Amino acid sequence: MFCEKAMELIRELHRAPEGQLPAFNEDGLRQVLEEMKALYEQNQSDVNEAKSGGRSDLIPTIKFRHCSLLRNRRCTVAYLYDRLLRIRALRWEYGSVLPNALRFHMAAEEMEWFNNYKRSLATYMRSLGGDEGLDITQDMKPPKSLYIEVRCLKDYGEFEVDDGTSVLLKKNSQPG
């Protein structure tokens, strides 16, 4: 039965507990691509024979191989895409620098994708929040308390807050 190797790839990913990145199965992928090549070539020759030799009974066979090709394609694309989703999650959960163990699990192209993603994210973060940018990968949960620590940069004098209390703002003091 065709597409068994492709299914192995899918099962490998499915088995990894939610979100973890298993090693890149380069061998498996190569075998799937070889199978696709063989199917394609067989189909090519059968199509020629069907057209010129009038063998329309080959058509179901051609369709069969075509379905297998489509299935292999679906499995490989889904495999690669799901890995990218996991790698993207790594940036958000782990940070910019990945441990070596993880890096060995990634293919060279995946590493390149990761670097591009990091760069896009960094560019975006720099564009927020004025001059310094805003690191949105930190503090992803809303703050639990209503008050935050503030340090005054300049002398301002008396300042009246929404609820009526007034606060004295003096340079470098930290009113609660």
Add this chain to the structure above:
Amino acid sequence: MSEAYFRVESGALGPEENFLSLDDILMSHEKLPVRTETAMPRLGAFFLERSAGAETDNAVPQGFALLPRLECSGVIWLTAALTSQAPEILPPQPPMWLVLQGSKLELPLWLAKGLFDNKRRILSVELPKIYQEGWRTVFSADPNVVDLHKMGPHFYGFGSQLLHFDSPENADISQSLLQTFIGRFRRIMDSSQNAYNEDTSALVARLDEMERGLFQTGQKGLNDFQCWEKGQASQITASNLVQNYKKRKFTDMED
């Protein structure tokens, strides 16, 4: 669980599977009985490479069954029963298998879908047992007793996609799927919301994949709520992903 990992969800319950969904790919790998309406010559490698190397996460043993000895143009084709659970049954056969007209086979859903058309020129599809009249009656009697994991771990998804084959029983099948789910849902919801910090394997053993997903969602909600109640929600903890990787690294060093 990684909170930043957003996998592609299954679309099997809707009109079409999601192309990129791993769950849908696994679901459409399950087999259903078909009858070939025409011969398919030259499929030499078709049965040669048995699914010996492929383990299934699912416990359902499926097999290929070919018609017993047939003659065609002076060549004799032999029977074979191949099951993916017993790879040692047959030594590798010479690549002379031909799928003849009128043979009954079990093909994966993706293949059946691809070869099927309205005029049934290549295949005609039969319903698997559990979607037929007999089992439908069982489900309507008491949906809770059935072990849906054994019945094909993607009962609802597979059943929904079966509707593509324009069986005259489609209306009954869809009703049966719906009613079965309605019957079982209460128990799933109850158990997922009340099993805190305990071994849930007994509770999920008889659920199919979709129901297990629901159960997990319920558990997550419950755990998050308990976490909040204990005031742990605002504590910063290392992400699960990071913890898992750290654990793994240690065992790697030990090897």
